[in-house]
Every structure is written in C-alpha cells, then in structure tokens.
Amino acid sequence: METQSELLDRREFVKILGPGLYFLFSLDNFLLGQQPGGRMGGYPTDLNAYLRIAEDGHVTCYAGKVELGQGVTASLAQMLAEELEVPFDSVSIVLGDTMLCPWDGGTNGSRSIKYLGPVMRAAGAEAREVLIQMAAEILKLPPDRLIAKEGAVFEKNNPANKVTYGSLARGRTIERHLDEKPRLKSPSEFVVCGKSLPRADFQDKVTGKAQFAGDVRLPQILYGKVLRPPVHGAKLKNVDLTAAKEVKEAVVLQDNDFIGVVHPLPDMAEKVLARIKAEYELPQLKVDDRNIHQHIENAAARDNVVEQKGDLAQGNKLAVLKFEESYATPYVAHAAIETHSAIADVKRDKATVYIGTQRPFGVGEEIGRAIDLQSKQIRVIAPYVGGGFGGKSQVGQAVQAARLSKMTGFPVQVVWTREEEFFYDTFQPAAVVKISSGLDESNRIVFWDYHVFFAGDRSAQNIYSVPNLRTMSRGMGFGGDGPHPFSTGAWRGPGSNTNIFARESHIDVMAAKAGLDPLEFRIMNLKDERMLRVVRAAADKFGWKPAKAPSGRGQGMVCLDYLGTYVAAMAQIKVDKSSGGIRVERIVHAQDMGPVINPDGARMQIEGGITMGLGYCLSEEIHFKGGQVNDLGFDSYQIPKFSWVPQIETVLVENFEIEPSGCGEPPIVGIGALIANALFDATGVRMHRLPLTPERIKEESS
Amino acid sequence: MEQTIHFKLNSRPVTVTTDGERALLWVLRTDLGLTGSKFGCGQNQCGACTVIINKETVRSCQYPVKNVAGKEVITIEGLALNGKLHPLQKAFIKCGAIQCGFCTPGMILQSYGLLLKNARPSPAQIVAHMDQNLCRCGAHTRIIEAIQKAAAELKGGKA
Numbered sequence: 127m128e129t130q131s132e133l134l135d136r137r138e139f140v141k142i143l144g145p146g147l148y149f150l151f152s153l154d155n156f157l158l159g160q161q162p163g164g165r166m167g168g169y170p171t172d173l174n175a176y177l178r179i180a181e182d183g184h185v186t187c188y189a190g191k192v193e194l195g196q197g198v199t200a201s202l203a204q205m206l207a208e209e210l211e212v213p214f215d216s217v218s219i220v221l222g223d224t225m226l227c228p229w230d231g232g233t234n235g236s237r238s239i240k241y242l243g244p245v246m247r248a249a250g251a252e253a254r255e256v257l258i259q260m261a262a263e264i265l266k267l268p269p270d271r272l273i274a275k276e277g278a279v280f281e282k283n284n285p286a287n288k289v290t291y292g293s294l295a296r297g298r299t300i301e302r303h304l305d306e307k308p309r310l311k312s313p314s315e316f317v318v319c320g321k322s323l324p325r326a327d328f329q330d331k332v333t334g335k336a337q338f339a340g341d342v343r344l345p346q347i348l349y350g351k352v353l354r355p356p357v358h359g360a361k362l363k364n365v366d367l368t369a370a371k372e373v374k375e376a377v378v379l380q381d382n383d384f385i386g387v388v389h390p391l392p393d394m395a396e397k398v399l400a401r402i403k404a405e406y407e408l409p410q411l412k413v414d415d416r417n418i419h420q421h422i423e424n425a426a427a428r429d430n431v432v433e434q435k436g437d438l439a440q441g442n443k444l445a446v447l448k449f450e451e452s453y454a455t456p457y458v459a460h461a462a463i464e465t466h467s468a469i470a471d472v473k474r475d476k477a478t479v480y481i482g483t484q485r486p487f488g489v490g491e492e493i494g495r496a497i498d499l500q501s502k503q504i505r506v507i508a509p510y511v512g513g514g515f516g517g518k519s520q521v522g523q524a525v526q527a528a529r530l531s532k533m534t535g536f537p538v539q540v541v542w543t544r545e546e547e548f549f550y551d552t553f554q555p556a557a558v559v560k561i562s563s564g565l566d567e568s569n570r571i572v573f574w575d576y577h578v579f580f581a582g583d584r585s586a587q588n589i590y591s592v593p594n595l596r597t598m599s600r601g602m603g604f605g606g607d608g609p610h611p612f613s614t615g616a617w618r619g620p621g622s623n624t625n626i627f628a629r630e631s632h633i634d635v636m637a638a639k640a641g642l643d644p645l646e647f648r649i650m651n652l653k654d655e656r657m658l659r660v661v662r663a664a665a666d667k668f669g670w671k672p673a674k675a676p677s678g679r680g681q682g683m684v685c686l687d688y689l690g691t692y693v694a695a696m697a698q699i700k701v702d703k704s705s706g707g708i709r710v711e712r713i714v715h716a717q718d719m720g721p722v723i724n725p726d727g728a729r730m731q732i733e734g735g736i737t738m739g740l741g742y743c744l745s746e747e748i749h750f751k752g753g754q755v756n757d758l759g760f761d762s763y764q765i766p767k768f769s770w771v772p773q774i775e776t777v778l779v780e781n782f783e784i785e786p787s788g789c790g791e792p793p794i795v796g797i798g799a800l801i802a803n804a805l806f807d808a809t810g811v812r813m814h815r816l817p818l819t820p821e822r823i824k825e826e827s828s
Numbered sequence: 829m830e831q832t833i834h835f836k837l838n839s840r841p842v843t844v845t846t847d848g849e850r851a852l853l854w855v856l857r858t859d860l861g862l863t864g865s866k867f868g869c870g871q872n873q874c875g876a877c878t879v880i881i882n883k884e885t886v887r888s889c890q891y892p893v894k895n896v897a898g899k900e901v902i903t904i905e906g907l908a909l910n911g912k913l914h915p916l917q918k919a920f921i922k923c924g925a926i927q928c929g930f931c932t933p934g935m936i937l938q939s940y941g942l943l944l945k946n947a948r949p950s951p952a953q954i955v956a957h958m959d960q961n962l963c964r965c966g967a968h969t970r971i972i973e974a975i976q977k978a979a980a981e982l983k984g985g986k987a
Contacts, residue, residue: 194928324921333907333908340863340867392854463930513930730927768959768971771969
C-alpha cells in the first residue's frame with residue numbers, strides 16, 4: 127500500500143507549516159501516526175494525530191473539520207488547551223487537510239463539539255499525563271508530586287522546579303501512550319472552555335488575507351468553465367464549438383457530453399463558454415412548484431415507524447376535540463455567498479485539490495472516480511469555507527476542475543457563477559406533514575398520529591407527553607432518488623425545519639381551539655423537566671403574558687429538541703394589514719446545549735441561525751417547472767437583509783448535567799412555526815405552508 | 829479592446845494593460861493578485877465585490893476596468909495603514925461581526941463608504957446603507973454594532 131508520505135511533496139509541506147520549527151520530528155512517523163485507521167474506522171486513537179508540541183512550546187492542533195464560520199477555530203483549540211493545560215494563545219489550529227489532519231466524517235449536523243470535542247479533549251488529557259510521566263523521570267520525582275499547568279510540569283511544593291512541555295516534546299511524536307485513559311475534566315473545572323475566546327481567523331478575514339478556495343493560486347493556473355444544460359435531465363443533441371475555439375489563448379475540451387473551456391483569465395473563460403452553441407433534448411416533466419406537494423404525497427416509498435406507543439384508536443375514543451391538518455415546505459436553496467469553488471492539480475498518479483467543502487475526507491472518492499485515481503492518491507485541502515449550510519457537501523465543482531486539470535495537464539480552478547450555484551444546488555427537499563390529534567376534556571393530548579413525507583425523521587419525534595402516538599416517516603429525507611425533479615441535500619437542520627414547522631404549528635392550532643394560551647397549553651402537556659426549564663427561561667426573558675390566540679398582539683412561541691439540544695423561542699411581530707407583510711420585531715431564544723465551550727461563539731451561531739431562518743420562513747422558495755430552476759439569482763430569490771433583522775436576545779441555559787451538545791442548527795429549525803404562530807396571534811390566519819409571503823397570507827385570509 | 833489604464837490602487841500607482849471592458853473585480857483578483865474582493869454573484873446583487881472608487885462605494889463585478897483610469901481605488905487590502913487596522917476592521921473583530929468571513933471585505937468597504945459621508949450614522953441609516961450587502965451566516969446585528977463602534981472611535985479622533 128502506498129503511504130501518505132509518498133504523496134507528500136516536501137516543499138509543499140514546508141510551505142504550509144513554515145520552515146525550521148517542524149523538522150525536529152520524524153516526518154514519516156508524523157504522517158503515519160495521523161492517517162491509518164482514521165479513514166476506515168472513525169477517529170484515530172493516537173493522540174499525535176491531534177496535536178504537536180514544538181520546542182518553543184507552541185502547540186499545533188489538527189482537526190479534519192473546516193472553518194465555515196461556526197467557530198471551530200476557537201472552540202476545538204479551547205478543548206485541547208483545556209485538557210492539555212496550555213495557554214489558549216499558544217495553540218494554533220490546522221483544519222481540513224487530508225494529509226495533515228486526522229480523519230473526520232464532515233463538518234455538519236452540529237457535531238464538531240459534540241463528537242470531535244471529547245476525542246480532542248481525550249488526546250489533550252493523555253498527552254498531559256504522558257508529559258507528567260516524562261517530567262517525573264527528568265526531575266526524579268514521583269508523578270503525584272507534579273502538576274501540569276500553563277504548558278509546563280511543576281513540582282507542586284516547589285514551582286521553581288519545572289520542565290516545559292516544549293523541552294519534553296521538542297516537536298516530536300509522543301511515543302508513549304497510556305493504557306488507562308485519564309479522566310476528562312468536569313465542566314465545573316473548566317478554565318479555558320466556557321470563555322468567549324477570540325477566533326484566530328478574524329484577523330485575516332478583515333484584511334482580505336484569508337484564503338477561500340477561489341483565492342488559491344498555483345503556478346500556471348488556468349480557469350475553467352463547464353457547459354451546463356438549461357434544465358435538469360436535458361440531453362445534449364448538437365454542439366457547435368467553432369466560435370469558442372476562435373478565442374485566443376482559450377482551449378475547448380470535450381469528452382462526450384462533458385464540454386469545458388479553460389483560459390488564463392476567469393472572466394474570459396466565462397465569455398468563451400458563452401460562445402458555445404448547444405442544442406438539447408428537453409424532458410417533459412409536469413411537476414412544478416404549485417403541484418409539488420400533491421406529487422410528494424402521492425409518491426410511493428417505504429414507510430418507516432419512527433416511534434409508536436399506546437393505542438391510537440383508544441386515544442381517539444377519549445378525544446373530545448379532534449384535529450386533522452396538513453403542512454408543507456418548499457425547496458430551499460443554500461445560497462452561501464461563496465459559490466462552489468475548487469482548484470485541482472492532477473498529475474499522473476496523484477492530485478491535490480483545494481475545495482470549499484464541508485467533507486474534505488469524504489470527497490476523494492467522488493473526485494477520484496472522475497479522474498481514475500484512488501481517494502488515497504488525492505490530497506484534499508479545505509481552506510476557509512465561505513458558508514456551507516449543508517450545500518458544500520457536494521463537490522460537483524471539484525469534479526469539473528479535476529477533469530479539466532487532467533485533460534489539460536495544468537492546475538484548473540473552477541468557481542461557479544451564481545446561476546450555476548442555484549442550478550446545481552442540492553436543495554432542501556420540498557416535503558409534507560400530515561397530523562391528526564385529539565385533546566381530552568382536560569385539554570391533554572390523548573392521541574397524535576404524525577406522518578412526514580420526504581423530509582426525513584429528524585425532530586419528528588414528539589416531545590410532549592402523549593399516551594397514544596404514532597410517528598411515521600415516508601421516503602428519504604434528502605439525497606437518494608425521491609420524487610424530486612433535481613438533487614436534494616442536507617440544509618441546515620435537515621428535516622427538522624419541516625418537522626418542527628408542522629408540529630409546533632399544530633400545537634398552537636390545538637391550543638387555540640382549546641381556548642388556552644400557547645405557553646400554558648405547552649406547559650400542561652410537557653413532562654420533560656429540562657424542556658420546561660428552557661421554556662420558562664424564554665418566557666421570563668420575553669415577559670410572556672398569557673392570552674389565548676389570536677390576541678391581536680402578534681406573539682408566538684415554539685419549543686423543540688434538536689439532537690439533544692433544547693430550544694424555546696418567543697417572537698413579537700407586526701403585520702402590515704394592507705400588504706400582508708410581516709415585520710419581525712423581537713426574538714427571544716433560550717437554548718440548553720449542555721456546557722458551552724465559547725459563549726460568544728454560541729451567541730453568534732444562534733443569532734445567525736435565527737436570521738437565516740427568517741429567509742426560509744418569509745421568502746425563500748425555489749420556483750421551477752420540471753427540471754427548470756427559475757430562481758437563479760438574488761433578485762428573485764430573496765435572502766434575509768439588514769432591514770429584516772429583529773432584536774435578538776439569547777439566553778444560554780446553563781446545564782452541567784449533560785455533555786456539550788450541538789449549537790449551530792438548533793436555532794434555525796423553529797423559526798417557521800415561531801413566526802407562523804405569531805402571525806396567527808396577530809391576525810387569526812393560520813398558515814399551513816412556508817414561506818409566509820404577503821401574497822400567500824392575503825390568499826389564506828380571504 | 830486592449831488598453832493601458834493608469835490608476836491609484838491602495839495609495840500606489842498601478843498600470844494594467846488589458847481589455848478595458850473587463851470587470852474591475854477580475855482584474856483585481858487575477859491580474860493584480862488582490863483576492864480580498866470577492867465574487868459572490870456577478871450581478872450587482874450581493875456586494876461581496878464592493879470597493880471604494882474616489883470615495884464612493886462601487887460594485888466591482890460589473891464595473892469596466894477602463895472606468896478607473898485616473899481614479900483612486902481602495903480595496904480591503906488597502907484599508908490597514910502600516911499594519912495598523914482601520915477602526916472598522918478592529919470593530920468587526922471586537923464585535924464578532926464575522927462568521928464565514930466571505931462577505932466581510934464587502935461589508936467593511938460598504939460601511940467605510942458610509943462613514944466617509946456620514947460620520948455618525950443612526951442605526952436606521954446604517955441599515956438603509958447596508959441593505960443591499962448580503963450575508964448568509966446572519967452576522968447582521970453585529971455588523972451594525974461594529975459600524976457604530978467604529979464611527980464612535982473615528983469621531984473621537986482615535987483612528
């Protein structure tokens with residue numbers, strides 16, 4: 127088997143890490159220590175995969191995550207520094223490089239802190255204990271008389287007697303390992319975690335120095351563009367390349383229906399592409415954005431039981447108020463401001479690809495298939511990523527770049543236009559939820575029959591105390607075949623945006639019919655003490671006053687559990703009665719995600735999630751006819767703007783009873799129902815479909 | 829048509845010889861190697877490519893490079909003077925007005941253009957001036973805060 131070291135270009139290595147400091151350790155051991163096992167079976171167990179201590183005491187932290195704005199640059203380094211007992215500012219972090227970093231499953235699902243966090247902490251703790259052992263031998267003292275702190279090992283009773291980590295490790299692999307892994311600190315012992323420490327990437331991001339994939343330049347770089355069909359599913363019939371080939375310096379390339387151009391200037395490559403004349407055979411699909419939900423309901427797929435308890439028929443008998451409602455959400459685009467970008471340098475037996483991706487370790491195979499290389503021959507480097515939200519898990523642009531690089535023998539960069547970005551996006555799937563439910567005489571939910579179609583089952587589970595219930599999920603949430611006329615994929619909070627819109631809207635439907643305040647109704651039907659605590663935290667901060675809806679005030683609420691993180695949110699909105707337009711004035715958001723690693727970073731994620739959520743709630747919807755995507759720019763596809771943003775107040779509900787949980791997705795998933803419930807409170811109009819556009823609100827109220 | 833264009837870029841005189849119809853953004857990013865100005869849409873809709881030309885904010889993605897002849901252009905790379913960050917840059921860091929950072933150069937230059945004209949903008953004026961610059965991560969509230977903070981520092985003469 128070829129080892130990673132054979133793939134290594136030493137000059138590149140020096141360029142990345144800087145000369146001098148790093149050649150104190152064995153290069154081969156370094157690389158071997160990092161990779162094996164990781165790709166196949168989860169996170170490597172060797173602590174050296176995650177950290178390196180240089181002779182001057184500087185610590186480099188390695189992680190296969192990428193920085194897409196969520197702040198792992200700080201939080202992962204904090205967790206390592208915490209257990210290793212080094213100052214936070216002595217740690218720098220290397221992310222998203224398949225050659226230098228340990229395997230990782232991808233930056234998605236709010237999993238960085240939850241799953242990589244414990245691994246990173248364990249590596250730091252083990253390294254600390256090994257360093258104490260090494261120091262004990264040098265100082266000729268038993269380890270229990272020593273203590274590690276601030277990057278050095280001290281004699282407890284005589285702090286002048288010490289050895290620094292740098293002098294112990296000297297940049298080398300730490301060969302010694304512990305059979306019994308040391309205990310990790312409890313959150314109450316945290317010194318570095320729990321602090322709002324700064325992100326190291328900010329400095330370069332305000333000066334223009336920070337490099338995204340489209341900013342990477344390699345010698346002899348060419349810029350590529352690939353011909354795109356006008357609609358999904360179109361087949362190329364005829365193509366005329368004559369006019370394109372006439373352009374000086376341009377090279378036009380064809381491999382069956384893969385047609386591309388390269389040029390030394392990116393803007394010229396685009397102009398050359400526009401000179402290609404192509405004729406397509408267009409598929410005739412009848413599905414469009416108006417009939418898609420009927421189409422989805424009728425599509426056949428496997429029904430999966432998500433949860434089931436009690437007896438629905440029995441519950442139905444006990445019910446005095448019964449409800450049957452249907453909810454729907456449309457296709458939604460990721461629309462990161464950075465379009466998909468990559469630069470590929472393909473050689474005969476290896477390739478280096480810089481990609482704006484959320485899955486540096488997951489994409490090698492797909493790229494490799496296109497250029498006849500194995501994934502282990504491909505080094506993937508994810509520089510800073512300009513927003514992902516699930517959309518940067520697909521790497522069509524890197525496949526294009528790799529093919530063009532292989533065809534030309536030069537490094538080729540591909541940066542998608544905004545039109546390509548919309549066209550090739552893996553949208554959040556359109557989906558439907560149908561709920562029937564009932565309340566008994568004391569307004570307790572006695573049965574709950576929940577069916578979700580093609581959103582997946584994330585957050586479909588009921589959080590209320592219901593004796594008789596069934597939750598069913600039909601088809602896949604995203605990816606797979608499905609009934610969709612184009613690709614779908616994970617979109618920040620996949621599935622949950624639909625499921626929580628449906629459930630939390632429906633809870634308010636029941637509360638209104640029962641004549642109860644939505645908060646009171648929820649408290650009556652919740653048994654989970656942790657959830658109740660979060661709900662009360664939001665209500666206190668908001669100053670919620672009980673009233674049955676519609677009260678005319680324009681207040682709404684939701685509560686939810688997203689993969690173990692609990693959220694309660696309350697909103698105040700204003701509705702322009704003549705236009706139907708919604709102005710969100712204030713949102714209070716309480717979140718319990720266990721111990722918080724970086725409170726300010728968490729608040730930023732929460733503010734960001736709420737703001738982004740206003741988009742899918744108020745305006746975002748892909749319009750289409752068959753495979754033709756009609757929204758290809760920010761003119762018709764409106765994402766949130768400064769003028770939309772409400773006052774946001776965040777409550778971080780302290781909880782040391784559980785392990786740190788995810789932060790970035792939980793804040794977005796409740797926004798649809800939150801605003802729909804506030805709209806009902808303001809106007810008495812119940813919306814069953816997102817987004818809540820003025821036209822649709824008007825339509826529903828007449 | 830190929831032409832030679834002289835202008836001032838981040839306080840230095842530069843000369844480019846290229847097709848004058850090309851967009852300034854690509855000349856900056858490719859010919860001049862300054863990749864701080866970002867391509868977000870190419871349609872004048874997102875503001876990631878915003879630069880300052882003769883003290884006005886301009887979307888460089890659709891601005892023909894021939895039009896900068898004889899003018900003064902500032903990009904994000906030219907905002908810090910002698911390694912000292914501009915108050916806006918410091919405030920963006922301090923307020924955490926950055927998430928992924930891709931829209932950040934455009935945001936900073938758009939607000940720089942505002943402060944040139946209005947040393948103490950109200951939050952409503954900031955919102956109106958920034959409304960066509962898009963941020964997908966949702967850093968908006970902190971960007972507004974950062975602009976106010978920078979305005980206060982500039983006004984106080986600390987810049």
